[in-house]
């Protein structure tokens with residue numbers, strides 16, 4: 001049997017259930033006893049008198065004694081049986097409810113100590129406790145994910161910062177020791193690394209803001225072509241330099257969007273497509289429109305992506321090929337920001353690829369926002 005009083009003070013569930021039932025029982029017995037004592041004897045006496053026994057006869061005395069004894073015995077036995085039954089019920093309920101509650105308490109305590117693997121299996125406690133157990137497990141899963149993301153983020157961040165900082169250190173020390181001359185070349189390298197750190201800080205700030213929904217969108221209704229064309233103009237040079245064909249053919253329909261943020265999303269997709277498409281390849285920007293949404297697709301004939309890559313490209317710091325990409329300065333945040341910005345517009349960003357070497361398509365879906373003032377925050 002469980003202890004009556006819990007270690008941290010206060011009565012245990014079983015004790016409380018038993019005491020509550022005992023109080024109810026005592027109240028029933030008290031009221032039944034009182035009724036039997038006040039109403040029963042005069043009524044019984046009146047009926048006996050009706051049987052023509054003389055009121056002071058010994059028979060009447062004995063019969064009334066028998067009545068009183070029988071009432072007392074039946075009430076006492078009834079009370080004892082009911083107490084035993086309530087003790088049994090309390091014990092049973094405590095086992096059914098108390099055990100899952102105890103398991104949940106232990107798991108919550110483990111979780112509060114930072115053990116994110118704590119889970120519970122709640123059985124036999126009824127649907128409410130089962131749901132509580134499931135909810136607890138979902139919460140623990142989430143916390144586990146958040147903790148994993150936090151650790152990875154810090155590790156990735158440290159990793160991202162290490163290379164530029166080491167390069168800066170080496171060059172500045174070289175200059176200080178007179179091994180390196182402070183010429184245009186050294187200055188360019190130092191500036192490049194400072195720029196890389198600055199961009200990292202800006203991207204991180206941007207991605208946090210976008211993911212937490214703190215982006216200020218300044219949306220307005222304008223033709224899709226007006227949104228797309230400036231971005232194409234800006235990136236065309238880089239495409240020409242690499243020898244990749246860039247085409248854009250989008251519907252000339254009104255869409256509500258923040259032009260700067262739109263340019264950021266599309267610019268990012270075009271830069272990625274260019275980076276991953278070899279000379280001689282092509283990148284096409286097209287659109288499909290429904291009454292409520294517009295889908296802008298950026299399709300390239302480049303190196304494509306594996307299933308594994310597709311599953312991760314929207315995660316912070318994910319780079320399909322870390323070694324090669326890091327040489328080119330990408331930090332793997334571009335698509336994370338682009339997706340968060342698309343979602344801030346009430347839209348989405350998805351990617352498909354038939355596999356490595358088969359090209360990729362990135363699809364930006366935006367609500368056209370014709371009838372509302374826009375999702376701007």
Ligand SMILES: Nc1ncnc2c1ncn2[C@@H]1O[C@H](COP(=O)(O)OP(=O)(O)OP(=O)(O)O)[C@@H](O)[C@H]1O
Nearest residue numbers: 272273276304313319320330331332333334335360
């Ligand atoms: N068009 C594409 N073709 C093939 N792979 C792509 C394409 N676009 C993105 N990827 C893959 O997705 C990864 C993540 O892209 P993302 O834009 O987030 O980061 P990045 O381009 O590496 O760096 P950043 O954009 O921060 O400079 C890339 O490293 C690349 O492996």
Ligand SMILES: [Mg+2]
Nearest residue numbers: 272330334335
């Ligand atoms: Mg990118």
